[in-house]
Amino acid sequence: MAKAGSNLNLDGQGNPVWLLLELTYKCPLKCAFCSNPTDLDAHEEELTTAEWKKVMHDARKMGAMQIGFSGGEPTLRKDLEELVSEADDLGYYTNLITSGIGLTRKRLENLKKAGLRHIQLGFQSSDPQTAHWLAGVDCYEKKINIAREIKALGFPMVLNVPISSVNIHQVPEIIELAADIGVEYLELANVQYYNWALVNRDQLMPTREALEAAEARVAEAREQLGDRMTIFFVIPDYYEGRPKACMNGWGSIHLTIAPDGVVLPCSQARSLPGLDFPGVRDHDLSWIWHESESFNLYRGDSWMKEPCRSCSEKEQDFGGCRCQAMLLTGDAANADPACSKSPHHHIVQEAVTRALATKQDHKKLIARDVGWVSTEV
Amino acid sequence: MADSNNHNSLSRFRIAPVFLFRWEESQQAHVLMYPEGIVKLNPTAGEILTRCNGTNTVGDIVLQLSVLFSEQPEFIEPRVHQFLEVCHGKGWIQPQS
């Protein structure tokens, strides 16, 4: 996910620190907000177990310390346990980023034995009906059960709930549910508009009033819960006028490997037209990170145009998100239009106005309809 | 979180289970890793946390560090206590019960 800078008080010193493996694009859910590519059929050939292991070795040698297993749904890979075990042996802090569908008590126990340290569970809503609308599949019951199993096994856990107009009014109940399950962290992730979420933007955009109400409830809950649970409220950049410090800068500390081995500065970057990202099947990982054209294109700040180039905030936000600049202004080197100083900021404002003028109706949500696989877990 | 001011020289601490604490060659430093982040520790902090293994008492740690850094225990002691309080407050370490 195009995460605003991760928590870090060290410098990668030019090396990657976070390695995200998107093991597969396949998924048993069809989330209308999904940030996975909309044209999946183009990239099918998943890396083999041996190829993934080589990636982990190479990235570890380059300095990566945190590893995330994501997708799609990573638990669809039968070799997940084996890969986690290898990552743990290599000294990574291992994170599993999952919808929970495909997990069982048995698998969780095996993952624990393999050295898995932490689980991020994607969650849609505190209400089964709303969860069904958003995920396109009836999954609430399974998710709750697996969340409780995860806690019973003592894994620390983040509940990640993408927030949109469809569920924003449920924030108080979502907080209550998270506290009841006993998660350490709740991430209320205001939906970022890439891929499926961009397709559904008019249906997903919350109002400013709803956002303010939600933030107020978050502040109250923080007060009440104290240290028991940490709540992150990811900024809704369309409203804030401030861009996110996307990935801590392009090619700075984040390294993402797509299912077919294509190496990306961020999962979303694949959607940038005209860029040919190299893959680990054809090139050395270290060469790709340090030397390849695509990784150097937006590294540092020499690529910047005005207003970023002479802006005092460029060291903090790196000009925002390149993918968002591309998607909305047609040039990835422009300032992220979420920034109020961008000459294209009106595009974001107009998108908000258009979305809010659209009648919201869950039946109009377009379900992610590629890469779906059925599971009978 | 429990009151973090109530430890004394007989208290024992260990790294909280959410965290992974180890030497990181590529950073030439001890690091503390947790779900959403990584903290790189300065050498003194690294030496103190290395000793939070559930066995050493705070008093042991003070003595070991005063040898390591050739300083009087009286000089080291308040600094160790203060650092452990901060660590406890951040949830990095837990009292060994």
Ligand SMILES: C[S@@+](CC[C@H](N)C(=O)[O-])C[C@H]1O[C@@H](n2cnc3c(N)ncnc32)[C@H](O)[C@@H]1O
């Ligand atoms: C793409 S999913 C892949 C892993 C797994 N299938 C899942 O849903 O947890 C990775 C994370 O991104 C979150 N997410 C997906 N689309 C998002 C969007 N448009 N904005 C913000 N978060 C999103 C999901 O909730 C999940 O925590």
Ligand code: SF4
């Ligand atoms: S459809 Fe939902 S569960 Fe599947 S990858 Fe996308 S966000 Fe995750």
Ligand code: SF4
């Ligand atoms: S103008 Fe560019 S560098 Fe300045 S705040 Fe906006 S996006 Fe960031």
